Amino acid sequence: MKLFRKPEVLILKEDHLAKDYLDNLEELVKKAPEPLQMKIKKEIELVRAGIIGENKILFELKNCGMDMVVLHDISISDGQEMAQIDFYVITPKINFMIECKNLYGDIVVNHKGEFIRKYELFGKKYREGFYSPVTQNQRHLQILKNIKLQNQSIATRFIVERSFDDFHKSLIVLANPQTIIHDKYAKKEIKEQIIRADQLGQTIKRINKESKELKSNLNEMVKKGQRILELDQNNDFYKRKYQQFLKEIETYQIDVCPRCGHKLIYRKGRYGAFLGCSQYPLCKFTKNL
Numbered sequence: 001m002k003l004f005r006k007p008e009v010l011i012l013k014e015d016h017l018a019k020d021y022l023d024n025l026e027e028l029v030k031k032a033p034e035p036l037q038m039k040i041k042k043e044i045e046l047v048r049a050g051i052i053g054e055n056k057i058l059f060e061l062k063n064c065g066m067d068m069v070v071l072h073d074i075s076i077s078d079g080q081e082m083a084q085i086d087f088y089v090i091t092p093k094i095n096f097m098i099e100c101k102n103l104y105g106d107i108v109v110n111h112k113g114e115f116i117r118k119y120e121l122f123g124k125k126y127r128e129g130f131y132s133p134v135t136q137n138q139r140h141l142q143i144l145k146n147i148k149l150q151n152q153s154i155a156t157r158f159i160v161e162r163s164f165d166d167f168h169k170s171l172i173v174l175a176n177p178q179t180i181i182h183d184k185y186a187k188k189e190i191k192e193q194i195i196r197a198d199q200l201g202q203t204i205k206r207i208n209k210e211s212k213e214l215k216s217n218l219n220e221m222v223k224k225g226q227r228i229l230e231l232d233q234n235n236d237f238y239k240r241k242y243q244q245f246l247k248e249i250e251t252y253q254i255d256v257c258p259r260c261g262h263k264l265i266y267r268k269g270r271y272g273a274f275l276g277c278s279q280y281p282l283c284k285f286t287k288n289l
């Protein structure tokens, strides 16, 4: 008799760093000088959207109906570069490197593989190119591969070189159901990597089904997950971003003339150096150092 059990989804790492970052930004925006508030608000929207998107992906993974081990929000480094990974998902045959994008508006992927986003925020229209998540995710895979190659015998290196791509797949998941992708001119291998959140389960299943590799059982998958978790740098990615905003606020207050908004510059006078408005003589604001 064959025993059936329910598929298990084990979350080895579920993080709340982004949520903390969001809380901090919401406090910061109240203190920020007006011209910087918009920039912080934009960041808040992006982080909030990111969290919603990642929750959606977690939901899809949990309901996929397949054994898997999930690592969320980890960072690894090969000694040269750092990879901030949204999701690393270990399934019986394939490990998925998942980059989550929860973007407003339409996304254009052109024949060169460039990504352009068109969206509206606070009544303003934006059109901006952004770093290709496909390239970004390839970098993440490359960094993982570099780590696996480190301190290995020639034989092991040979195996890793030959088999890494068979076991590892990149997926870019667009979490916003309203996003329209225009990728008519994008190359096939790029198109294949870009999916919607509600396609995630079926895509993972299909790729597993198509793979000729041997299946791992749940125990082996957990071991693989633990090995990745050991690489996690627990880095201060968000802390550093927050510090940047803080610094910008501080320098902003020093650098800008409170009367006219132009730059304050250092000037030398009879009684020593002082800060003066760059618009002098139109604006005569000065401030002692």
Ligand SMILES: [Zn+2]
Pocket (backbone or CB within 6 Å): 257, 258, 259, 260, 261, 262, 277, 278, 279, 283, 284, 285
């Ligand atoms: Zn001034």
